[in-house]
Amino acid sequence: xxxxxxxxxxxxxxxxxxxxxxxxxxxxxxxxxxxxxxxxxxxxxxxxxxxxxxxxxxxxxxxxxxxxxxxxxxxxxxxxxxxxxxxxxxxxxxxxxxxxxxxxxxxxxxxxxxxxxxxxxxxxxxxxxxxxxxxxxxxxxxxxxxxxxxxxxxxxxxxxxxxxxxxxxxxxxxxxxxxxxxxxxxxxxxxxxxxxxxxxxxxxxxxxxxxxxxxxxxxxxxxxxxxxxxxxxxxxxxxxxxxxxxxxx
Numbered sequence: 001x002x003x004x005x006x007x008x009x010x011x012x013x014x015x016x017x018x019x020x021x022x023x024x025x026x027x028x029x030x031x032x033x034x035x036x037x038x039x040x041x042x043x044x045x046x047x048x049x050x051x052x053x054x055x056x057x058x059x060x061x062x063x064x065x066x067x068x069x070x071x072x073x074x075x076x077x078x079x080x081x082x083x084x085x086x087x088x089x090x091x092x093x094x095x096x097x098x099x100x101x102x103x104x105x106x107x108x109x110x111x112x113x114x115x116x117x118x119x120x121x122x123x124x125x126x127x128x129x130x131x132x133x134x135x136x137x138x139x140x141x142x143x144x145x146x147x148x149x150x151x152x153x154x155x156x157x158x159x160x161x162x163x164x165x166x167x168x169x170x171x172x173x174x175x176x177x178x179x180x181x182x183x184x185x186x187x188x189x190x191x192x193x194x195x196x197x198x199x200x201x202x203x204x205x206x207x208x209x210x211x212x213x214x215x216x217x218x219x220x221x222x223x224x225x226x227x228x229x230x231x232x233x234x235x236x237x238x239x240x241x242x243x244x245x246x247x248x249x
Contacts, residue, residue, distance in 0.1 A: 037179040044159035050129035051076040061163040080104040080114040112211040115151035133159040139188040
């Protein structure tokens, strides 16, 4: 014969266990997730810098690089993966010294490309700048610092600093410590986690130097590339330029 008191006790136990699990996750997961976001976005102080790198023109990166240069904290600006007309426009609008603005001659479709472009630029121009700061979005800083340091080598010091996003709404969300509470930060953290693991394995452990887009992000990356959106875009031209750059690298 069933004991109703035992059944009631069993039901209570089944309810208590999930509740305890939820409380445990709430208490311990939140600070862990917050620390992970802080780890991804850890940035360096803007001291003793020779040059600032605008990794590409999106999300306020170029504007932030220009602000750092104009504040006198860097002597030069290195620009990669940016349309020449946008570079000319900001040089004119900010009245920058054109001799201090260096543009990469090759197209970059990945961070690894862009780091190789910077290395080639430093060598071609015979520049002696050794302390460089890369400007990128908040949660990409860990990967940027690692990738540029790997490509440039130990004779350079690579720092990373977050861009001030030009969209005030997104900027507001990115400033929140609890990044999982908004879609912009969640997307960034998810994307950067995938990229960082891929970079460590593909470029680090496997020691590959040929640049590739992350397989499961390739289509998204391609569709959002500024070159694809330009009138009269010619993919064959990009392929020829990339072949030339690959030969140069």
